[in-house]
Amino acid sequence: xxxxxxxxxxxxxxxxxxxxxxxxxxxxxxxxxxxxxxxxxxxxxxxxxxxxxxxxxxxxxxxxxxxxxxxxxxxxxxxxxxxxxxxxxxxxxxxxxxxxxxxxxxxxxxxxxxxxxxxxxxxxxxxxxxxxxxxxxxxxxxxxxxxxxxxxxxxxxxxxxxxxxxxxxxxxxxxxxxxxxxxxxxxxxxxxxxxxxxxxxxxxxxxxxxxxxxxxxxxxxxxxxxxxxxxxxxxxxxxxxxxxxxxxxxxxxxxxxxxxxxxxxxxxxxxxxxxxxxxxxxxxxxxxxxxxxxxxxxxxxxxxxxxxxxxxxxxxxxxxxxxxxxxxxxxxxxxxxxxxxxxxxxxxxxxxxxxxxx
Amino acid sequence: xxxxxxxxxxxxxxxxxxxxxxxxxxxxxxxxxxxxxxxxxxxxxxxxxxxxxxxxxxxxxxxxxxxxxxxxxxxxxxxxxxxxxxxxxxxxxxxxxxxxxxxxxxxxxxxxxxxxxxxxxxxxxxxxxxxxxxxxxxxxxxxxxxxxxxxxxxxxxxxxxxxxxxxxxxxxxxxxxxxxxxxxxxxxxxxxxxxxxxxxxxxxxxxxxxxxxxxxxxxxxxxxxxxxxxxxxxxxxxxxxxxxxxxxxxxxxxxxxxxxxxxxxxxxxxxxxxxxxxxxxxxxxxxxxxxxxxxxxxxxxxxxxxxxxxxxxxxxxxxxxxxxxxxxxxxxxxxxxxxxxxxxxxxxxxxxxxxxxxxxxxxxxxxxxxxxxxxxxxxxxxxxxxxxxxxxxxxxxxxxxxxxxxxxxxxxxxxxxxxxxxxxxxxxxxxxxxxxxxxxxxxxxxxxxxxxxxxxxxxxxxxxxxxxxxxxxxxxxxxxxxxxxxxxxxxxxxxxxxxxxxxxxxxxxxxxxxxxxxxxxxxxxxxxxxxxxxxxxxxxxxxxxxx
Numbered sequence: 001x002x003x004x005x006x007x008x009x010x011x012x013x014x015x016x017x018x019x020x021x022x023x024x025x026x027x028x029x030x031x032x033x034x035x036x037x038x039x040x041x042x043x044x045x046x047x048x049x050x051x052x053x054x055x056x057x058x059x060x061x062x063x064x065x066x067x068x069x070x071x072x073x074x075x076x077x078x079x080x081x082x083x084x085x086x087x088x089x090x091x092x093x094x095x096x097x098x099x100x101x102x103x104x105x106x107x108x109x110x111x112x113x114x115x116x117x118x119x120x121x122x123x124x125x126x127x128x129x130x131x132x133x134x135x136x137x138x139x140x141x142x143x144x145x146x147x148x149x150x151x152x153x154x155x156x157x158x159x160x161x162x163x164x165x166x167x168x169x170x171x172x173x174x175x176x177x178x179x180x181x182x183x184x185x186x187x188x189x190x191x192x193x194x195x196x197x198x199x200x201x202x203x204x205x206x207x208x209x210x211x212x213x214x215x216x217x218x219x220x221x222x223x224x225x226x227x228x229x230x231x232x233x234x235x236x237x238x239x240x241x242x243x244x245x246x247x248x249x250x251x252x253x254x255x256x257x258x259x260x261x262x263x264x265x266x267x268x269x270x271x272x273x274x275x276x277x278x279x280x281x282x283x284x285x286x287x288x289x290x291x292x293x294x295x296x297x298x299x300x301x302x303x304x305x306x307x308x309x310x311x312x313x314x315x316x317x318x319x320x321x322x323x324x325x326x327x328x329x330x331x332x333x334x335x336x337x338x339x340x341x342x343x344x345x346x347x348x349x350x351x352x353x354x355x356x357x358x
Numbered sequence: 359x360x361x362x363x364x365x366x367x368x369x370x371x372x373x374x375x376x377x378x379x380x381x382x383x384x385x386x387x388x389x390x391x392x393x394x395x396x397x398x399x400x401x402x403x404x405x406x407x408x409x410x411x412x413x414x415x416x417x418x419x420x421x422x423x424x425x426x427x428x429x430x431x432x433x434x435x436x437x438x439x440x441x442x443x444x445x446x447x448x449x450x451x452x453x454x455x456x457x458x459x460x461x462x463x464x465x466x467x468x469x470x471x472x473x474x475x476x477x478x479x480x481x482x483x484x485x486x487x488x489x490x491x492x493x494x495x496x497x498x499x500x501x502x503x504x505x506x507x508x509x510x511x512x513x514x515x516x517x518x519x520x521x522x523x524x525x526x527x528x529x530x531x532x533x534x535x536x537x538x539x540x541x542x543x544x545x546x547x548x549x550x551x552x553x554x555x556x557x558x559x560x561x562x563x564x565x566x567x568x569x570x571x572x573x574x575x576x577x578x579x580x581x582x583x584x585x586x587x588x589x590x591x592x593x594x595x596x597x598x599x600x601x602x603x604x605x606x607x608x609x610x611x612x613x614x615x616x617x618x619x620x621x622x623x624x625x626x627x628x629x630x631x632x633x634x635x636x637x638x639x640x641x642x643x644x645x646x647x648x649x650x651x652x653x654x655x656x657x658x659x660x661x662x663x664x665x666x667x668x669x670x671x672x673x674x675x676x677x678x679x680x681x682x683x684x685x686x687x688x689x690x691x692x693x694x695x696x697x698x699x700x701x702x703x704x705x706x707x708x709x710x711x712x713x714x715x716x717x718x719x720x721x722x723x724x725x726x727x728x729x730x731x732x733x734x735x736x737x738x739x740x741x742x743x744x745x746x747x748x749x750x751x752x753x754x755x756x757x758x759x760x761x762x763x764x765x766x767x768x769x770x771x772x773x774x775x776x777x778x779x780x781x782x783x784x785x786x787x788x789x790x791x792x793x794x795x796x797x798x799x800x801x802x803x804x805x806x807x808x809x810x811x812x813x814x815x816x817x818x819x820x821x822x823x824x825x826x827x828x829x830x831x832x833x834x835x836x837x838x839x840x841x842x843x844x845x846x847x848x849x850x851x852x853x854x855x856x857x858x859x860x861x862x863x864x865x866x867x868x869x870x871x872x873x874x875x876x877x878x879x880x881x882x883x884x885x886x887x888x889x890x891x892x893x894x895x896x897x898x899x900x901x902x903x904x905x
Contacts, residue, residue: 084539133404133585135424135460142462155470156594158399159462212546214589216398216477218666219718220734224841225819226589228400230481233541337490338568339581340435340449341442345489 026106026113027052028177029120031068032075056176066139067169070131071124074170078123081238082116085245088311090286090298090318104294109190109280115245117194118201118277119238121174125202126234129166140165161229163209167202174198188260189253189280196262196278203275204240208232241277248277287318298357305355317357325354361792364799364858375857379850383843386602390842391834394598397841398591405454405564405584407432409447420505420516421563423455427514435582449568449575454584456562468509468558471654472593475662478549478562479587484542484579486532492542493577498526501565502730504550506557516561520550522730527737528578542579549586550729553662553722554653562586595838600648602842606849607646613856614639620860630695634682635859641675642852644668663722667715674711676848677757678704680804684764687797689771689790703760710753717746768797796859807851814840 030052046068047053047061061068082093091112095102106113132140142159153159175198178191209229217223249272251262262278264271272278284290289297303313303322313322329352332345367375408421408429421429432441432452441447458478459467469476480500484492501523505516530542549562564584568575618636621628628636645668653661681703686695697704717733720743724731733739775790782790818840 138461157395226398235539338449
């Protein structure tokens with residue numbers, strides 16, 4: 001643990017020196033990788049030891065120490081969800097190393113970058129909301145509607161639901177990186193893109209909440225019915241953002257009245273809404289390894305022989321062809337399950353055919 | 359010809375009264391819509407997964423989700439989780455712990471008696487997993503305990519309120535095409551209902567013990583999380599509601615006293631309709647009586663049941679009143695004014711009320727003993743509950759058929775009487791005109807009130823169903839306005855009846871003196887029984903001719 005802490009401290013210093021470009025704005029995601037999942041967050045020093053935060057985020061961290069655990073969890077969930085959603089694509093959200101995360105892929109304003117921004121902003125909102133619900137965070141807001149926060153707010157009209165706080169915190173923390181507006185020149189477009197995609201990710205949560213209701217009037221009749229919003233599981237949020245990734249709009253930054261603005265590159269396309277993802281640069285094809293773009297290439301990737309989609313061998317291997325190998329795998333079968341904790345299975349051996357790209 | 363206040367009221371006074379009542383009604387609406395918050399609030403608490411490291415199952419130990427006695431928490435229930443594997447934790451050692459309500463704005467929130475009651479529903483998050491499938495219609499068995507503690511108490515001094523082993527039927531669906539890792543869409547399960555809130559904090563501990571032999575908690579899929587949605591009445595709503603009830607209580611009670619004194623002054627025993635109207639007023643004032651205020655000081659767990667009974671009694675009385683009112687205005691020559699004549703209608707009402715009462719006793723009555731009980735969770739209970747509700751529905755249907763038939767009779771007689779009005783003596787004409795006017799007025803008022811109730815009800819339901827985004831731009835709380843508005847409306851209805859259908863004193867003398875008649879008071883609905891009167895004969899013959 002100590003060695004890890006030292007390492008993260010060093011990395012932190014390194015990152016601080018390094019933080020000059022907006023393009024690195026997803027660096028904070030490396031929180032997901034920092035030390036053990038249950039490391040105690042108790043002192044303000046902790047915030048300084050974290051890798052990948054900007055000054056403003058560090059300040060937020062120090063003010064909201066108890067929330068950081070959830071932020072970490074959110075970042076972790078976001079990365080996992082990204083890898084799940086992209087497991088069949090040429091770029092599979094794989095990480096270069098815990099420090100630089102996805103490598104150079106996200107340095108450019110590609111579709112992939114837009115997805116990672118959206119899913120990470122959503123991940124933080126999701127995790128903070130859950131932590132609020134489980135009572136781990138004491139500071140979750142209690143303001144309510146018209147009259148704003150009042151001292152006896154809870155007694156008078158209850159608190160707003162936890163989602164409001166989760167979303168608000170994600171906005172403060174994740175967007176904090178993008179607030180630097182001194183040099184609004186070249187990077188202004190990228191900053192706008194990041195902010196837009198962060199917001200789109202959070203909106204994916206807000207727009208897909210289920211409304212659940214319960215009747216509890218006289219004798220349980222529906223004379224009195226109370227409804228509340230419930231957050232969709234993160235897997236579904238991920239799927240929704242993935243859909244938005246598929247339909248993302250290419251935009252460019254233009255100056256109107258001295259303010260940069262994003263407009264679709266192709267004027268014939270319908271302008272994007274706040275729910276859509278936007279990107280500035282077309283993605284590379286990710287066929288060959290290229291350190292400049294951060295592409296790993298698809299050599300050695302497993303593909304699906306029968307599929308015609310992107311996970312099919314044709315597309316995945318970029319026409320280079322594939323190798324077929326037969327190998328034996330040990331699988332679990334005839335399982336006996338409990339709802340929790342353990343599954344007792346027998347082991348069965350079977351032979352599978354595996355195709356990998358050349 | 360004397361009758362009720364309504365007949366002898368000038369148009370001007372009537373309009374003034376009408377406007378006054380309308381203003382009152384709008385006031386009630388606005389009080390509900392602008393002052394009161396939503397009637398109820400929801401607190402969602404996600405269960406903390408506690409690790410019970412005891413060697414033996416110890417049911418008396420509380421697992422607390424936070425604070426200094428926080429349990430050892432499991433991050434994840436996945437079989438591959440490090441902690442699960444290392445400690446070889448089984449499902450018997452997992453306790454879901456909920457501390458209600460949650461902390462907000464930097465401090466622990468407390469429940470208060472102002473919340474009146476609370477209802478907890480359970481949401482089970484079951485992840486789809488090929489390895490742990492969900493069987494068809496699985497039964498979830500909850501080993502559940504409910505404890506409570508006050509703010510000043512020792513941190514681990516949780517007092518048990520109830521404990522039970524409950525079965526709930528799980529009904530879950532998964533959309534096609536959703537695979538590993540997606541959550542099933544499961545129906546909410548009722549957990550408990552409390553009719554009074556006398557503690558600050560509540561703690562719920564749930565275990566899901568597996569029993570392969572009996573098939574409990576087998577095939578319930580991969581449970582990843584459990585959350586509780588706690589619904590309680592809002593304190594603000596309680597305050598507004600109680601203030602309104604107090605005002606209405608005083609209003610109805612004073613009118614009731616005025617009404618009764620007026621009848622006493624008549625110097626004759628009150629007739630059936632007057633007695634019915636008086637009873638309606640009494641039941642209304644019982645319903646208005648803000649006895650819920652006692653809950654602020656005393657713990658009254660049966661308040662929910664009592665409120666249901668009060669409300670049911672009011673509905674039953676209102677329906678009885680309608681049927682007796684219509685019956686007393688039929689204007690055939692039979693001698694009425696006796697309760698026994700209405701046995702058919704009243705027995706339908708009483709039967710329906712008893713059915714609903716039994717149902718309510720089964721649900722809320724048993725909940726007094728075991729708050730986790732719900733009649734709807736077992737299939738036999740559901741059938742029983744449905745049977746009672748259907749019986750009550752049939753009784754209500756019969757009642758409305760009777761009522762409609764009666765109203766039809768009245769209408770028929772009214773048109774018959776109208777045709778023969780010109781041939782009647784002035785006295786008789788006045789009498790019948792009065793009867794017709796009284797009936798029509800009540801009919802219209804009733805229909806307007808009923809229509810308003812239905813419309814407001816639908817509006818509030820629609821309003822509640824769709825979630826409003828950005829609460830701040832909407833300042834009218836419609837659901838509350840519906841409750842205060844409709845409750846106020848029926849109170850005003852009863853007040854209007856009490857004041858307008860009270861026997862009239864003043865004008866009796868004037869008209870009588872104008873007629874030169876010595877007759878004093880004529881009872882509300884009875885025919886003047888002067889046998890020598892020719893017009894009575896005329897009326898009879900004309901009626902016979904029409905029949």
